[in-house]
Amino acid sequence: MTHPRLVVFSDLDGTLLDHHSYDHAPAQPALDALRARRIPLVLVTSKTRAELLVLRERLGHRGPFIVENGGAIVIPEGALDDRDEGEPVDGGRFLVRGTPxxxxxxxxxxxxxxxxxxxxxxGDVSDAEVAAWTGLPLEDAARARARETSEPFRFHGDDAALARLREGLAAEGLTLTRGGRFHSAQGEVDKGAAVRYLLQRYRHAHASGTVTSVALGDSDNDLPMLRAVDIPIAIPPASGRAPLALDHPRRVVAAQAGPAGFREGIEAVLAQWEAGALD
Ligand SMILES: [Mg+2]
Known part of the structure; x- marks a missing residue:
């Protein structure tokens, strides 16, 4: 094999999942293509570990996953290497990188x-209120509230108030990020740092060859992840939001939003990979 090893990282909401319906069906051919080629897919999300455990069943996902915007990583047994870093959990290892x-x-x-x-x-509201905010079923809202290293919140104020809050959080070693639906407060972690950590593990596990990294995302909180990889794929945001300001020589910009854009981006990269254009 002369092709480099590919590793794909993907955001969920608005990227692999439709921003409104959470459907992933339009991406299925691309998921199948990755699996057929044994290319690892790492899910990278602001969702919780509890939400991902259910979602991964639905997606048939086997790879590692990064939750709470980089605050924690789960590496299922056999998915990467046997390094005994992190806390043993059912079926794998759990690495907390953020603030409790x-x-x-x-x-x-x-x-x-x-x-x-x-x-x-x-943390201020009930499962029912989070269900109303997100459109999630009640049991999914409960999983969304099972936070381990970050707090999503709705902010009702102007930019000056948001700047004051950002400053106050920074003085406590916390950061403020903006996702598709909510703001979020957490420790000094982001999707990019967690992706770089896993890439270093993948490089180590495949020391004989090179690793080419790909990432897909649609929001500002995806930018650190997109900047951490060789080939970033920008998915157009759901209507009403500004497109990602991503300046990168190898970026791919999908034409369609959500899972259709995921498929487009993955198929474009796989075509290059199979043509030997990434070697
Ligand atoms: Mg998103």
Whole structure:
């Protein structure tokens, strides 16, 4: 084999999953093509570990996954290498890279009062309210609230108030990111750092060959991940949001949003890979 080893990282909401319906069917041919070629797919999301455990069943996903926007990584047994890093969990290893949830909540509650900013976090409301905000079924909303290293929240205020909050969080070693639906507070982690960590593990596991990395995303919180790989694929955002400002010599920009764009991007990269254009 002279082709480099490919590793694909993908965001979920608005990328592999439709922003509104959470459907992945238009991406299925591309998922099948990756599996047929034994190309690992790493899911990278702001969702929780509890949500991913269910979603991966639906997608038939076997690879590692990065949750809570880079705050934690799960490496299923046999998916990568046998390194005994992280906490053993059912069927694999769990690596927490961010700040524990309880501390994120404490800081956010304190700043909300001190700075008089108006925000509602997942920890402030019930499963039913999160279901109403997201359109998720109740049991999925409960999984979305099972946070381990980050707190998504709705922010009701102007840019100046948001800047004050960002500054207050930074003074506590926390960062503020903006996803497709919510803002989020967490430790100094992002999707990019978690992707770089896993890429280093993949390179180590395939020391005899090169690894070419690909990532797909649609939101600002995907930019650190897209900048961490060889070939970033920008998925057009759901209507009403600004397109990703991604300046990269090898970027691919999909024409379609969501899972159709995922398929387009993966098929474009696989065509290059099979033609030997990535060697
Ligand atoms: Mg997204």
């Amino acid at each position: 949830y309880r501390r994120v909540r404490e800081v956010l509650e304190r700043l909300r009062a001190q700075l008089a900013v108006d925000l509602e976090g997942f």
